[in-house]
Structure formats: structure tokens, C-alpha cells
Amino acid sequence: MANKYKSSATTIPIDQAVGKVLAHDITEIRPGQFKGPAFTKGHIIREEDLPHLRRLGKEHLFVLHIDPGEVHEDDAALRLGKALAGPGVIFDSRPSEGKIALRSRHRGLLKVNEEALTELNLIPDISCSSRHTNTLVEKGEIIAATRAIPLIIDEGLLNAALRIAEAAGRVFSVRQLSRPPTGLIITGNEVYSGLVDDKFAPLIRKKVQFFGCRLKWILFTPDESQKIVKKIKQLLEKGAELIMVAGGMSVDPDDITRMAIIEAGAEDVVYGTPVLPGAMFLYGRLGEIPILGLPACILFYKATILDLVLPRVLAGEEITRRDLAVMAHGGLCLNCEQCRFPVCPFGK
Numbered sequence: 001m002a003n004k005y006k007s008s009a010t011t012i013p014i015d016q017a018v019g020k021v022l023a024h025d026i027t028e029i030r031p032g033q034f035k036g037p038a039f040t041k042g043h044i045i046r047e048e049d050l051p052h053l054r055r056l057g058k059e060h061l062f063v064l065h066i067d068p069g070e071v072h073e074d075d076a077a078l079r080l081g082k083a084l085a086g087p088g089v090i091f092d093s094r095p096s097e098g099k100i101a102l103r104s105r106h107r108g109l110l111k112v113n114e115e116a117l118t119e120l121n122l123i124p125d126i127s128c129s130s131r132h133t134n135t136l137v138e139k140g141e142i143i144a145a146t147r148a149i150p151l152i153i154d155e156g157l158l159n160a161a162l163r164i165a166e167a168a169g170r171v172f173s174v175r176q177l178s179r180p181p182t183g184l185i186i187t188g189n190e191v192y193s194g195l196v197d198d199k200f201a202p203l204i205r206k207k208v209q210f211f212g213c214r215l216k217w218i219l220f221t222p223d224e225s226q227k228i229v230k231k232i233k234q235l236l237e238k239g240a241e242l243i244m245v246a247g248g249m250s251v252d253p254d255d256i257t258r259m260a261i262i263e264a265g266a267e268d269v270v271y272g273t274p275v276l277p278g279a280m281f282l283y284g285r286l287g288e289i290p291i292l293g294l295p296a297c298i299l300f301y302k303a304t305i306l307d308l309v310l311p312r313v314l315a316g317e318e319i320t321r322r323d324l325a326v327m328a329h330g331g332l333c334l335n336c337e338q339c340r341f342p343v344c345p346f347g348k
Contacts, residue, residue, distance in 0.1 A: 010062070010065070011062050014061055017053075018047050022039055022042060023041065041151065042098065064151065069154065070153070070154060071148070071152070073152070074097075077095035077148055078093065079162060080147075081095070083165035083171075084170060086173035087175075090102070101142050102142070103143060104139055108174040108176045109137075109314075110135045113168045127147050128144060136342070144171075177315055178316065181239060184219070186219070186220050187228055187246065193222075201218050207307070225259060228264075232261070242289065242292075242313070244291070249293050250296075258282055267285055268284060270282065270321050273324045275304075275305040275324070278306065283313075303339060308346075333346045
């Protein structure tokens with residue numbers, strides 16, 4: 001779409017300037033107190049601004065005329081903000097210099113329609129950037145920012161961007177996290193018999209507590225399929241709304257946890273991921289209850305597939321094979337000497 005600016009700049013008396021758009025900054029100097037712009041380029045002159053402008057010695061102003069089919073940058077930013085913000089996203093209704101920041105209304109999982117965001121940024125004179133999708137964000141954090149690049153934007157270009165956002169059902173949302181009562185089953189003959197101390201429970205408790213969940217039940221069982229099935233059914237009867245089964249997720253013949261989960265009635269089971277660490281992770285559902293099979297790697301790495309998938313499960317997502325396949329891009333942990341997750345490329 002071609003650029004069709006028609007606005008022009010002229011000098012007019014100050015008493016005719018109300019409602020007009022400043023074409024340049026106006027500097028104010030108060031010796032020993034302040035030096036800077038009293039009014040910035042793009043400011044729309046108001047009646048109450050006139051005394052201040054006269055004190056600055058301004059009797060004439062260089063202003064822009066906004067013609068039909070053109071939109072001031074602040075008005076454009078406001079319209080963009082409304083079109084982009086979905087559930088869980090808020091923004092300041094007072095844009096500055098054509099910019100608006102979008103923020104999370106509550107703690108939750110940021111979801112970005114990446115395709116729509118790319119299409120929107122293909123529109124000339126429109127800019128919108130965001131944090132990565134599936135990022136855990138806190139209440140009030142900036143999740144995206146948008147602006148109209150020129151001071152005056154062609155309304156046709158703006159409308160094209162708005163149509164993309166509206167067709168996508170908004171581009172940004174923040175999903176609240178559930179806090180399901182959680183059960184953990186720890187498999188393994190060596191742990192069940194007491195030969196080896198369990199390391200899973202303290203780690204899992206810490207991870208779920210970070211998301212506001214309570215690890216309510218911890219059950220132990222030897223590597224026997226029917227006993228694992230029995231423990232899973234016990235957790236369902238107790239009211240668990242999220243079940244994790246730790247250990248026995250490899251392909252060794254005596255690691256039968258995966259088959260026990262399926263035998264317990266799990267559906268839509270996805271086993272194996274392209275994320276490292278976390279290749280032998282399992283996701284499935286027992287009716288509406290998510291069940292996660294946890295490989296031993298979570299004991300040895302601060303960040304694994306569990307840290308990427310758990311917030312999505314708590315946000316109500318059903319994880320598919322494709323979801324995991326997409327995670328291959330960015331799914332390689334560098335195993336840094338000092339782990340900085342989540343401020344790192346892993347999972348991005």
C-alpha cells in the first residue's frame with residue numbers, strides 16, 4: 001500500500017493554534033532548574049497550553065494540519081492498542097509520542113499470535129514488538145509495545161493493521177494459571193526399598209509451588225506395572241487434578257512407567273520430545289486430568305522440558321505432538337556453567 005501523506009506545515013498565530021499539531025519541540029529554560037522540551041513535536045495544542053506558550057515568548061507556532069484520511073500518531077497508537085490487546089492485557093489510554101505499552105493484567109502465560117504479529121509489521125509505518133510467546137509474566141509487566149512511526153499516518157495503512165489484529169481475534173493475551181491439587185508418584189525399586197534416597201519430591205514441590213500449586217500427595221511404588229496403575233487410580237480417587245509420575249521413562253526393558261500410564265487409561269499420549277534435556281518426557285490426559293511422565297534429567301539440570309511445558313499445562317493447554325515438535329527450535333539447553341534460565345535462549 002503506497003504512502004499518501006497530504007499534511008502540510010504552516011506558521012499560525014498562537015490564538016488560532018488550539019487543536020493543531022506542533023511540528024517541532026518547544027524548549028523551556030529555567031536557569032538552575034530545568035532545560036528541556038516544554039512541548040514536544042506532535043503535541044496537540046489545548047486551550048490551557050496558551051498561557052504557558054506565551055510565557056515562553058511564542059506568539060506564532062509552526063503546526064501541522066491533519067487532513068482527511070490522516071491520523072495523528074497518538075490516536076493511531078490508541079487504536080492499535082485496542083485492536084492488539086486480548087484477554088489479560090491492558091494498556092495506558094494516554095499514548096506518548098505515538099507509543100503505547102501493553103501490560104499483563106495478571107500473572108500468567110503470555111500468548112502471541114506470531115503469524116498475525118509478522119503480518120502486522122509488514123504494513124508500512126506500523127511497529128509492534130513483543131516478548132516471546134509462552135513466557136511466564138507477572139502482573140503489570142510489559143508484554144508488548146506498539147507505535148505509529150511517523151507523526152501523521154495514512155489512515156488506510158492504519159486500518160490495514162487493525163484488520164489483521166481483529167481477524168486474529170487480537171494478537172496478545174495472558175492466560176491465568178490454574179492451581180490444581182497435584183499428586184506425584186515416584187517409581188523405582190531402589191527408592192521404594194529405601195536403598196536410595198528420593199530426590200524427586202523436593203524438586204517437584206519447589207517447581208509447583210513457584211506456580212502457586214500444592215504438591216498434596218506423594219506416593220512411592222516399585223517398578224511393577226500394575227502397582228503404578230493402582231497408584232495413578234488412587235490419586236484420581238483422592239481428587240488430584242494434575243498427576244506426575246517420576247522415573248522409569250527411558251527405553252530400558254525394566255522401565256515400564258510409560259506403559260503403565262497408558263494402561264491406566266491415559267489418552268492422547270505423546271512420548272519423546274526434541275527438547276534437550278527432556279527427550280524422554282511424556283504428556284497425556286486421564287479424561288480432563290493432565291498426567292506427566294518425568295525423566296531423570298530433571299534431577300540434574302535446572303531447566304528442562306518440564307519448565308517449558310508445566311506453565312502451559314497450568315494455563316489449560318492440551319499439549320500435542322506438534323506443540324513439542326515446534327519446541328525443537330530453541331529447545332537445546334547450552335548447559336551453561338551458571339544457569340540463568342529463563343533469561344536465556346532455552347525454550348525461546
